[in-house]
Structures are given as structure tokens and as C-alpha cells.
Amino acid sequence: MITALAGGVGAARFLTGLIQLVKQEDLTVVVNTGDDVELFGLYVSPDIDIVTYTLAGVVNDVTGWGVKDDTFECLNMLKRFGEVDWFNLGDQDFATSILRTKMLKNGVSLSQISAKVSRDLGLTLKILPMTDDKFATYVQIPEGVIHFEEYLVKRAAQDTLLGVEFVGMDVAKPAVGVVESIMFSDRVIICPSNPVVSIGAILSVSGIRESLRKTRARKVAISPIVDGVPVKGPADKLLRCLGVEVSAFGVAELYADFLDVFVIDSVDVAEKSRIEQLGVKVVVVDTLMKDIQSKVALAKVSLDV
Ligand code: GDP
16 A cells, blocks of 8 residues: 655656556555645646646646647636636536535535546546645745745745745644554655645644654655756745755655655755755665656655555
8 A cells, every 4th residue: 555645747657657667556646635725716736637637647748737639618708707716627627626526515525525536537546635624725925925826826936925924734634544544554755845845734733753653664765956956846936935955855844843854956966965864765766757668767766666
């Protein structure tokens, strides 16, 4: 049994390699829901959808989110009505969010909905939201506090960041199966994902970090920071605003209390001994996922170490 902790695009790309090597039935992916947001009256779960679409082979490979060859007629009409115009949701993507919203209104949990959607799209692995409770990531910018998706998409991550807030963190419980999966796995893989708003959000849900410390599973993480910068996205700004060094070492510090092995990129070999002083074993390989071969190779490392 393997459990993976995942954000959006970075994680989904890594998991594409992993499912070439392990049986889907043996894999549980615990996904960040801090990016979930209500838009157009619909409940949108960006990371769950990205992971599901990618593993089901229907994702738009160019953007990394949304459905391949989707159209945007619904969104265009909404724009004519003066509705929110900064979040891109294709027509097929709308269908997923409509279904999710309808089922949530009928009292079905986000976990059950995610299970149905992934099953209906042909997947047999388990995709679990980190929590079924309300949880939202907000960031503080000089003008005030805004939802993380507004910062990332509407404002293109351009603002100075002053802080990160996980709203709902105090009461959110892990979704049913999350802690059990971590406890009964042989291996837990922390995907190359944003260490603050994706993995950090998952770790902030009460009981998850503790179960990672307690489990006998081998815990392996892949650094999302290569050569002192994120491969993609605003992880550098988020780390900096928390006072964390923007480096593989900085990320290792955030995971050191539970991590066994940290996979860092060859260009960061100089950081190896510093990270090992945190009590974490370090494996140095090429971590850039350029094509399916490099995704599978990285997944193989995370299984072998
Ligand atoms: P995203 O923002 O939706 O992509 O969500 P994630 O939480 O999954 O985070 C993306 C993180 O993955 C970023 O910090 C990237 O630096 C990292 N990442 C993306 N592609 C790669 C890659 O090919 N190799 C490594 N090592 N990290 C990557």
C-alpha cells in the first residue's frame, strides 16, 4: 500500500509516472482542498480535479488543468452576464463542479463525490480529499486578505505576500481513510508540490502530521525547489513570507520531523550534507519531469529508496 500527499499540477505529473509502476488498487492519493473555492454558485476543487483528470488521461496537457479540447461556451455566456471573469472553467469542467455542488447539497461528502468522479472516469486508485470539512487557504497582501485562488489566478501571484492563513484548520478533521491509509501504508510519498499551500495545508489538518510521525511507513518527499527556485508557481514567495529559506534545505526543514528520505535534484548536490544534518537521508537524482520517461524514473526512485 502506498499513500501519496498531493497538490495540483506538480503532483499530478509525478503521479502519472507512479501509476505506471504500482497497481492503482494499491495507491491512495490524499489531495489538498485548501484551494477549493465557490465560484458561480458552484463548489470548485482545483487540485482534486487536476489529479483526477491527469490520471484519467483527460487533462489538458498544455495548461495542466481542465479537460483536453474543452470548450468555454458556458463561461463566455457568464462573462456576457458580467459574472466572475478571472477563473477559467471549461464546459466539461463545469459539469464536474455542477455534479459536485448538487451532491454536496444532497449531503454527500466530498470524499464520496471524489470517489464517484474518479471511478466514473475509469480510475481504480483512491483519491481522497484531505478533509471533508470546510477549509480554505487565504493569503495576506498589502490590500487585505484574499482567497489563494484569487491571488494565484486573478492577480497572477504578483502581490507582495505578508502571510498565509488556513481558515477552518482548527476544526477540520481528516477525511475518513486518510489517517488509516497513512498508518497502514508501507510507503508515504510527498509529491513535488507547493510545500506551503498544498503539502502545508494537508499537514495542518489535525492528526495528519501526527500520523506521519507515528506510521511505520517509509516517508519519501521530492523537492519542488530546484536550484533555489520553484520549477513552477509561487512556492518561493510563500516560503519567503514564512521566513523559510527558498531551497531544497528550506523544504526539508518543513518536513524533517517526519521525513525519512528527501529526493533532491542533482544541481542541489551541495545541499546534501546540510539536509542530512536534519536527520533526513538524501538521495540526489535528476528531478525535472520533462516527459513520461523522466516521470517514471522519478517515481521509481521514490519507490526504491
Ligand atoms: P500546482 O501549483 O498546481 O502545480 O500544485 P502543486 O502543489 O503540485 O505544486 C507545484 C510544485 O511542484 C511547484 O513548487 C513546482 O516547483 C514543483 N514542480 C513542478 N514540476 C516539477 C518537476 O518537474 N520537478 C520538481 N522537482 N518539482 C516540480
